[in-house]
Amino acid sequence: MNAVSSIETISADGASLSVAVQKKFSAGGAPGFSLAAEFSVPSGITILFGPSGAGKTTLLECIAGLARPDNGRISAGDRVLFDSERRIDLPVSQRSIAYVFQTLALFPHLSVAQNVQYGLARLPAAEKRLRARQILESFRIEHLAGRKPDAVSGGERQRAALARSLVTQPCLLLLDEPLAALDSATRSKIIADLRVWNATHRIPVLYVTHSREEVFALGERVIALEQGRILAQGTPQQVLEAPRHESIAQLAGFENIFDAVVTTLRPEQGTMRCCLQDTQQKGNVELEVPLARVTPGAKVRIAVRAGDILLATEFPRALSARNVLRGRLLTLARHGVTVIAGVDCGAQIEAHLTPGACDALHLQVGQELWLILKTYSCHLVAG
Amino acid sequence: MNWQDLALTAKLAGIVCAMLLLIGMPVAYWVAYSRWRWKFLVESVVALPLVLPPTVLGFYILVAIGSRSPLGRLYETWFGHSLAFTFEGLVVASALYSLPFAVQPMAAAFAQVDRRLLDASSILGASRMHTFLRIILPLSIPGVITAAVLSFAHTVGEFGVVLMVGGNIPGATRTVSIAIYDDVQGLRYLQANQTALALLLFSFLALSILYGVNRRAWTAWPPR
Numbered sequence: 001m002n003a004v005s006s007i008e009t010i011s012a013d014g015a016s017l018s019v020a021v022q023k024k025f026s027a028g029g030a031p032g033f034s035l036a037a038e039f040s041v042p043s044g045i046t047i048l049f050g051p052s053g054a055g056k057t058t059l060l061e062c063i064a065g066l067a068r069p070d071n072g073r074i075s076a077g078d079r080v081l082f083d084s085e086r087r088i089d090l091p092v093s094q095r096s097i098a099y100v101f102q103t104l105a106l107f108p109h110l111s112v113a114q115n116v117q118y119g120l121a122r123l124p125a126a127e128k129r130l131r132a133r134q135i136l137e138s139f140r141i142e143h144l145a146g147r148k149p150d151a152v153s154g155g156e157r158q159r160a161a162l163a164r165s166l167v168t169q170p171c172l173l174l175l176d177e178p179l180a181a182l183d184s185a186t187r188s189k190i191i192a193d194l195r196v197w198n199a200t201h202r203i204p205v206l207y208v209t210h211s212r213e214e215v216f217a218l219g220e221r222v223i224a225l226e227q228g229r230i231l232a233q234g235t236p237q238q239v240l241e242a243p244r245h246e247s248i249a250q251l252a253g254f255e256n257i258f259d260a261v262v263t264t265l266r267p268e269q270g271t272m273r274c275c276l277q278d279t280q281q282k283g284n285v286e287l288e289v290p291l292a293r294v295t296p297g298a299k300v301r302i303a304v305r306a307g308d309i310l311l312a313t314e315f316p317r318a319l320s321a322r323n324v325l326r327g328r329l330l331t332l333a334r335h336g337v338t339v340i341a342g343v344d345c346g347a348q349i350e351a352h353l354t355p356g357a358c359d360a361l362h363l364q365v366g367q368e369l370w371l372i373l374k375t376y377s378c379h380l381v382a383g
Numbered sequence: 384m385n386w387q388d389l390a391l392t393a394k395l396a397g398i399v400c401a402m403l404l405l406i407g408m409p410v411a412y413w414v415a416y417s418r419w420r421w422k423f424l425v426e427s428v429v430a431l432p433l434v435l436p437p438t439v440l441g442f443y444i445l446v447a448i449g450s451r452s453p454l455g456r457l458y459e460t461w462f463g464h465s466l467a468f469t470f471e472g473l474v475v476a477s478a479l480y481s482l483p484f485a486v487q488p489m490a491a492a493f494a495q496v497d498r499r500l501l502d503a504s505s506i507l508g509a510s511r512m513h514t515f516l517r518i519i520l521p522l523s524i525p526g527v528i529t530a531a532v533l534s535f536a537h538t539v540g541e542f543g544v545v546l547m548v549g550g551n552i553p554g555a556t557r558t559v560s561i562a563i564y565d566d567v568q569g570l571r572y573l574q575a576n577q578t579a580l581a582l583l584l585f586s587f588l589a590l591s592i593l594y595g596v597n598r599r600a601w602t603a604w605p606p607r
Contacts, residue, residue: 066502092505105503109521118517119507168507 016042017172017204021062021072021082035059035069035228043202045195047215047236049248050225056208057102059225060174063206064099065092076172076204098165099174104157106149112136112160113145119168135167139193155186162190166197173205180211191218212253215240224248245381254303254379255350260287262298267291271322271375274300276347285346288322289378303379309351310372311341313361323373325349329365332358343369385562385574389581392558395470396538399477400485403534404527406478407485411530412515414486415493430483437480441547444476448548468550473558476548477538484533492526493519525596536589540582 018040025032035055048056061067063074063081071084076097081090106115116132123131136142139159144152149160158178165173179187198205207218215222215236222239224231231245232238240252260274263286272292276285277299289302316324327345334340339358341351349371363369414426432440448466449455458466466472496519504514520527542560549556551565559578566575 064502064506066506092502093508093510095506096508097506099503099506101499101503103497103499105497105499107500107503107518118504118509121509121513164507 016040017063017074017076017206019059019063019072019074021059021069021074023058023062023067023069033228035062037225037228037230039223039230039233041204041206041221041223043198043204044220045198045205045207045218046221046223047218048206048208048225049210049215049222049239051210053227054225055228056225057176058228060099060176060206060208063172064097064174065090065095079171096168096170097172097174098168098170100161100165100176100178102177102180104149104161104178106157106161106164108149111146111148112141112152115149115160116145116164116167118164131167135163138197139163155182155190158182158190159193162194166201169201170203172203175205175207177208177210179214180209187214212240248381253305254381255306255352256302256304256309257381258287258302258304258347260300260302262294262296262300264296265291265294274302276302285325287373287378288375289380290375292380301381303381304349304373304377306340306350306352308374308377309349311343311351311353311357311361311363312370312372313363313367315370316372319372321372321374323371323375323378325371325373327369327371329363329367329369332363332365334358343371345371385559385578387554388557388559388562388578391470391554391556392539392560395473395477395558396535398474399481399538400531400535402474402478403481403485404531407482407489407530407534408527410482411486411489411493412519414490429486432480433483437541437543438547440480441476441544444472444479444544444548448472448475467548468552468556470549470555473545473549473556476544477541480541480544481534481537484537485530488526488529488533489523492523492529495526496522528596529593532589532593536586539585 020038022034022036024034033053033055035058037055037059048059050056058067062069062072065081068089069082069084072082073080073084074082076095080086080088081095081097082088106112107118110118113132113136116135117128120128120131132145133142136145139162141152141156141159141163144156144160149157152160161178179190182190194205207214209215209218220235221233222236223233224239224245226245226248231248239248259277261277263273263275265272266288270291271288272290272294273286273288276287287302289300292300294300310321315326325345327343327349329341330344330348331342332339334355337355339353339355341353341358341363343349343351351371410429414422414429445467446452447454448458450459450465450467455465455467466475500518500522501514504518505511509517539558540560541558542564545556545558545561546564549558549561551557551561557565559582563575563578563582566572566578
């Protein structure tokens with residue numbers, strides 16, 4: 001199944017990034033990791049989403065010029081940064097790209113203001129100070145100008161690193177999980193400031209993350225990357241809410257992923273019934289799921305969020321949900337404010353509920369239960 | 384204590400130290416950042432004086448600057464006299480002998496600078512030279528101080544190479560360590576003791592400065 005959807009046309013202001021690169025790494029002679037990615041993004045924030053080891057950082061390094069693709073082409077706006085056919089490979093220092101590393105890489109021996117002015121070496125001193133002050137103000141860290149990076153807080157360091165990169169007026173901003181170490185309140189404030197900045201400086205921003213929350217907080221567009229390949233791109237909702245690929249489903253927080261066989265199609269209902277595969281000996285467990293273009297007997301994979309499953313201690317009646325599965329409670333564990341219930345109903349299913357709900361139901365390990373799944377909580381994904 | 388010998392020694396060590404910082408810095412930069420596969424050969428050559436008997440090094444330098452070698456003849460046609468048994472010859476020999484003491488601490492310090500800082504610097508548009516002067520060098524100051532102190536102190540204390548290349552000419556090539564040897568040969572123990580004590584105190588002072596600024600003074604080659 002081809003999961004790559006087409007991307008909207010490049011925005012009219014002309015600022016865009018287009019990338020088509022291949023790079024192979026060999027591990028001791030054996031073919032190792034390989035990166036092959038082709039995409040183009042308009043100005044605005046694009047999330048590069050994927051598990052660690054997916055090649056996100058390598059991709060950013062190729063764009064910045066810190067790593068050299070084996071072949072391909074990279075251009076930002078009308079500037080060609082790399083083109084293997086035309087033998088163009090702009091040096092890192094001439095690409096006018098901003099890159100904020102995961103470690104930030106603030107110069108420890110320079111003050112915040114000196115860090116920010118570092119990229120402005122060619123400007124006259126007065127102009128340097130003016131621009132540095134403006135950017136420090138827009139990231140609300142002007143009061144830290146004289147301090148060394150060691151002497152400011154984590155969130156302020158992040159702001160300083162952003163300010164240092166953006167003061168050079170780059171044509172492209174690359175962010176490699178720069179906010180991963182921050183608490184969510186600090187993170188969302190910085191993201192808000194970044195959005196404000198991006199609204200007046202329309203350049204493409206590539207933001208690498210493996211955090212689902214960040215994807216929804218930031219993303220206008222998402223590119224999902226795994227093992228060096230682009231699996232899907234589109235809006236966060238398209239890519240993550242209805243994942244069409246198993247590995248994205250796992251990343252996007254779908255705790256239950258089942259292999260199933262389509263038994264009957266019900267086109268008039270817009271649904272189909274599927275039999276979960278590892279349950280056939282114990283009597284079939286069937287789920288009613290949204291209709292797809294398949295024929296009976298086809299193998300499909302179904303992803304369900306644990307939080308989308310309802311638990312009942314009696315057989316529920318008068319319910320709109322199409323799937324009611326009878327099972328036995330195997331495990332019950334509390335993680336923070338989430339209670340994780342492991343239920344055996346032929347297949348092992350994980351369901352999440354709140355501690356309050358757990359107490360109200362008087363759940364006991366070993367007791368009989370009914371699981372309730374809405375048809376539209378069952379997502380079909382590609383393996 | 385003979386003040387002439389002491390002044391000559393200080394002058395020699397000062398010149399050699401300054402020379403080695405200038406020559407050693409680019410060598411150390413290359414050693415720290417080159418990815419050439421045969422780099423270890425250059426590292427070995429630079430480190431040779433650490434293990435070589437000073438007489439062996441002195442002997443080859445003497446042959447190389449003598450009037451029978453092309454190098455020696457070239458020097459003679461330019462300056463009218465041989466390098467052997469002169470102060471200039473001593474400077475050349477001492478610089479070669481103390482080279483690893485300048486290069487190794489600087490290379491180790493350069494290599495310890497976080498690579499991401501260098502990447503950040505080039506991304507911000509800085510040239511390699513700019514990156515070196517503004518980022519690498521300021522972050523390697525302890526290593527540079529170690530290199531300066533070690534090469535100065537090592538030049539003050541050398542004996543074998545000086546004797547081989549410079550001989551023992553008062554005011555031209557007689558350094559304090561030669562003077563001590565001379566005094567002992569002449570049974571002038573009091574004089575020998577004065578000079579030796581001065582050198583002992585100097586060495587202690589040099590090492591105190593070194594360990595004061597840098598806990599990792601005696602570093603080996605930078606990690607790969």
